[in-house]
Amino acid sequence: MQRKPLGKSKRRRAKATRKLRSRPLRRISSRHLHSIDRLVEASAQALGIPLEHGWTEGVAFNLQLILRHAKLVDEFQLADDIEPAPVFYA
Amino acid sequence: MLDAPTPDDLTWSTAGDLAAEVTAGRLKALEIVEVTLARIRARDLLLNSFTAVTEQRARERALALDESRASGKLLGPLAGVPFAVKNLFDIAGLPTIAGSKINREKEPARRDASLIERLEHAGAVLVGALNMGEYAYDFTGENIHDGPSRNPHDFKRMTGGSSGGSGGAVAGGLVPLALGSDTNGSIRVPSSCCGIFGLKPTYGRLSRARTFPLVASLDHVGPMARSVEDLALTYDALQGFDPDDPACVNRTAQPVTPLLRRGATGLRIAVAGGYFKPRGAEALQAIDRVAVALGVDRDIDIPQAERARSAAFLITASEGASLHLDRLRGRARDYDPAVRDRLIAGAMVPASLVVKAHKFRRWYRQEMLKLFADVDAILAPATPCAAPLIGQQTFIFGDQELPVRANLGIYTQPISFVGLPVVAAPIPLSPLPIAVQIIAAPWREDIALRVAHTLEAGGIAAAARPTT
Numbered sequence: 001m002q003r004k005p006l007g008k009s010k011r012r013r014a015k016a017t018r019k020l021r022s023r024p025l026r027r028i029s030s031r032h033l034h035s036i037d038r039l040v041e042a043s044a045q046a047l048g049i050p051l052e053h054g055w056t057e058g059v060a061f062n063l064q065l066i067l068r069h070a071k072l073v074d075e076f077q078l079a080d081d082i083e084p085a086p087v088f089y090a
Numbered sequence: 091m092l093d094a095p096t097p098d099d100l101t102w103s104t105a106g107d108l109a110a111e112v113t114a115g116r117l118k119a120l121e122i123v124e125v126t127l128a129r130i131r132a133r134d135l136l137l138n139s140f141t142a143v144t145e146q147r148a149r150e151r152a153l154a155l156d157e158s159r160a161s162g163k164l165l166g167p168l169a170g171v172p173f174a175v176k177n178l179f180d181i182a183g184l185p186t187i188a189g190s191k192i193n194r195e196k197e198p199a200r201r202d203a204s205l206i207e208r209l210e211h212a213g214a215v216l217v218g219a220l221n222m223g224e225y226a227y228d229f230t231g232e233n234i235h236d237g238p239s240r241n242p243h244d245f246k247r248m249t250g251g252s253s254g255g256s257g258g259a260v261a262g263g264l265v266p267l268a269l270g271s272d273t274n275g276s277i278r279v280p281s282s283c284c285g286i287f288g289l290k291p292t293y294g295r296l297s298r299a300r301t302f303p304l305v306a307s308l309d310h311v312g313p314m315a316r317s318v319e320d321l322a323l324t325y326d327a328l329q330g331f332d333p334d335d336p337a338c339v340n341r342t343a344q345p346v347t348p349l350l351r352r353g354a355t356g357l358r359i360a361v362a363g364g365y366f367k368p369r370g371a372e373a374l375q376a377i378d379r380v381a382v383a384l385g386v387d388r389d390i391d392i393p394q395a396e397r398a399r400s401a402a403f404l405i406t407a408s409e410g411a412s413l414h415l416d417r418l419r420g421r422a423r424d425y426d427p428a429v430r431d432r433l434i435a436g437a438m439v440p441a442s443l444v445v446k447a448h449k450f451r452r453w454y455r456q457e458m459l460k461l462f463a464d465v466d467a468i469l470a471p472a473t474p475c476a477a478p479l480i481g482q483q484t485f486i487f488g489d490q491e492l493p494v495r496a497n498l499g500i501y502t503q504p505i506s507f508v509g510l511p512v513v514a515a516p517i518p519l520s521p522l523p524i525a526v527q528i529i530a531a532p533w534r535e536d537i538a539l540r541v542a543h544t545l546e547a548g549g550i551a552a553a554a555r556p557t558t
Contacts, residue, residue, distance in 0.1 A: 043438040049418050051434075058431035063438055065496065066407045069400035070443040073450055076397055084448035085455065086307050 036060045100125045102555060105171040105266040105320040109213065112170035115159060119152035119170030119215060126172040126217055130264050137240050139259035141177050142184055143218040148172070151215045166213030167323055173267040176253050177219035178226060179203040179311075180300040188302035189222040189252070191235045191424045192417055203300040204332050205269055205311060212327035217265060220255030224429045226271055226304040227410055228252040229279050229498035230478075234426040238480045241284060242556040243522055247477040250283030250498060252276040256314050257284035262556065267324050271301060272310045274402055275472075275502025278527060281314055281514035283477035283498075285523025286553045287321045287542065288314045292532045293509025294339035296325075297332030305409040306337070307448075308402065308506060316553035318543040321513070322347040325535065346536040354467075354544040357537060360390035362470040362529075365399075366501060369488035372524045373471035376517040380469055380526045383550040384541070390468060393457050394450075398504035401447035401454070403496075408444040411436030428495060455508040462531035467541050469526055471501045472514045476522035505529055513538040515545055518554035526551075 040060045044051045051059070100108070100122055111117035127145055134140050155170055175181070178188040180199035187193045206216055221239045223231060231239040231254020239254030241247040242262035249257045253270030257280030260268050270277040272290040281288030289312045296311050303309050313324040329343035361381050368374035381387070392398075411418070411433050418437065422430055461468070474497065475485050484491045487500075505512055510532060514525040530537040545551035 040435075040438065044434065047415070047419075047437055049415075049422065049434055049437065052423070055422075055427075055431065055434070058427065059434045059438075062407075062432045062435035066404060066435055066439055069403040070439065070447075072397050072400040073404060073447050074443060076394070076450060078446070078449050078453055082449050082452050084445055085452040086448050 034060070036064055039063070097125045097128070101129050101263045103266065104317045105168060105315065106317075106323055108171050108266065109167060109169045112155070112159070113165050117170070119155040120149065122170050123148045123152040123172060123215055123217065126265065130217065133262060133264060136245055137242060137258045137262045137264065138237050139220055139239055139255040139262065139264060140174065140218045141187065141221050141236055141255070142181070144181065144216055148215050148217045151210065155213060155215070166211065166327070168209060168327055169213035171214045171267060172217045172265050173209055173214045173269070174216065174218045174220050174256070174259055174265045175203070175206060175269040176222045176256050176271055178222060178271060178302040179206060179219070179269060181206065181216070181219055184219065186302050188226065189224040189233050189236070192421050193302070199300065201300060204297040204334060205328050208328050208330070209324070214267065214327070220253070220259055220268060222255055223252030224426045225302070225414070226252040226273060226276055227429050227432060228495065229275065230254070230495055231257065231280060231283070232480060240480070241477050242558060243285060244477070245558060246479055247522070248283055248480050248482070250280035250473065250477060253280050253314065257281060257286060260284070260286045260314050260316060261553065266316060266320060268314045269311060270314050271298075272312060272506060273304045273308045274406060274506055275499030277310075277312050277314060278472045278502045278512060278514040278525065279498050281516065282472035282523070282525035285516040285518060285525070286314055286316055287318055287516060287551075288312065288514040288525075289321050289325055289535065289539070290506060290512045291325065291535055292511045294337050295341075295511070295533070295535070296328050297335040297338045299332050299334035299338075303413060305406050307409065308406060310506065310509070318513075318539060318546050319347065319350060322350055322539050341533070344533070344536065346539050349536045350540060350543040352540055354384060354541045357466040357541065358464065359384055359386045359467045359469065359541065360388040360465045361386055362392050362468050363389035364391045365395035365504070366392065366470040368471050368474075370475045372476045372519055372522070373474060375519060376524050376526050377469060377471055379517055379550055380515070380545060383545060383548055386469065390461060390465060392461065392468070392504065394454060395504040397450065398454050398507045399500065401450045402503040402507040404439065404444060404447045407432065407436030408439045451507060458508050458510065459531070466530065466534070466537050468529040470505070470529060472525035472527045473498055474500055476519070476524045501527065511535040511538055513542040515542045515551040516553055517550065518552050523554060
């Protein structure tokens with residue numbers, strides 16, 4: 001039987017599906033991922049940053065490093081009325 | 091006065107001497123430019139400092155200066171002095187690549203960065219753009235797209251970064267002056283690794299207009315040179331309000347060159363203790379040598395310095411990621427993987443923590459200002475060790491092994507975090523130099539420069555000529 005030619009929108013969808021399948025994205029298997037890896041995968045998805053295969057480890061390493069620094073800042077007790085200094089005058 | 095200068099004399103002359111010769115008519119700006127271009131052609135194959143050489147522009151500019159002098163016009167204080175800039179400064183006609191692959195596709199800049207305009211107004215001659223760590227998120231001077239900047243004292247070693255090409259070009263005698271940028275230490279770290287003088291001015295003092303940013307609330311720009319007088323001359327030419335940089339503070343320029351000879355007598359100087367106590371032999375030797383020379387026997391504790399470094403680390407990660415978010419979505423493959431992973435991670439940091447870091451900055455700034463009621467200048471190491479090998483991943487810090495990329499700025503970050511002015515003064519240890527930070531109160535660049543000048547006059551600090 002000869003296949004009926006796809007319409008324009010179906011062709012576009014098929015192309016997108018092929019592209020998605022060929023993309024070397026790391027498959028998420030939440031059962032096996034460390035929690036920081038899960039955080040990285042979920043955050044990347046929420047931010048719309050595509051994570052290719054093999055990137056998660058490097059990002060997770062850096063995120064852990066940043067969060068260790070953040071913990072040190074977070075532990076310090078500051079008065080409620082201290083204003084943030086995002087752009088400041090020295 | 092230079093007596094019948096050879097090309098070698100011109101290469102290693104100070105900016106001040108070159109300008110004096112050109113102003114007196116004993117030397118033409120074009121001669122200096124030709125010697126400089128020849129030197130870059132001959133040496134930069136080894137140093138890899140330059141990413142673009144603006145030969146035609148430099149010759150035209152030098153010719154115009156020589157014509158001005160011939161017609162009796164007054165020349166500026168940097169007449170005929172060649173300089174180059176980190177490639178995150180806009181240069182009209184070139185894309186501002188900021189060490190990246192992605193920015194090579196940008197339209198050429200239409201106008202020079204403000205600080206280039208100011209140096210040219212003072213008579214200096216731009217000769218090119220300099221290599222740097224990708225998007226300035228770097229302490230090594232390595233670059234995956236352009237290759238690493240190489241240290242003139244040992245080509246196997248890092249220049250430090252991210253203003254690595256600026257450090258290499260000045261230390262290697264390619265130019266007497268360069269401009270760099272410093273978000274967390276990127277002027278001071280390469281100054282230390284390459285053994286030259288660097289000035290990171292007070293936050294808001296010098297205009298960043300038409301430079302590619304990294305972290306708006308931490309980015310500074312400043313000069314690097316082989317003598318304190320050149321640093322001061324350049325800094326004086328760069329000062330002044332600029333409405334094109336929202337962080338540039340509207341203050342009257344305060345020329346420092348005339349103040350250098352006041353020396354350090356009468357200044358209250360202390361060595362930073364605690365967090366800043368050197369754990370490496372080179373840093374310890376450098377600090378000791380400076381403290382003895384200045385007669386300093388007082389230590390001072392900078393409160394919560396480690397936490398300040400962490401807060402700077404956090405803000406950098408988050409603001410840097412925010413700047414790059416769109417590119418990370420569409421062009422992440424085109425980043426150096428080491429930079430890409432840091433930036434993506436930075437995008438994932440909760441805002442509540444970043445705001446806390448900004449609040450902590452307010453507290454820490456107040457504490458630092460209190461210290462300056464009792465002292466005029468504080469001494470601290472610039473880097474934990476002398477220049478590591480290119481490609482080296484870790485270094486020994488006391489009893490710890492730390493990653494190089496994130497930690498070469500361990501002593502610089504807590505200082506730039508609140509925008510204090512700092513001169514990195516090179517101590518010519520053998521076989522490799524290392525710098526000491528001279529830290530002053532906000533807007534007191536003059537004090538840091540006076541201390542550096544005293545050390546230079548006493549032979550303690552010096553930009554040693556490489557033997558390679």
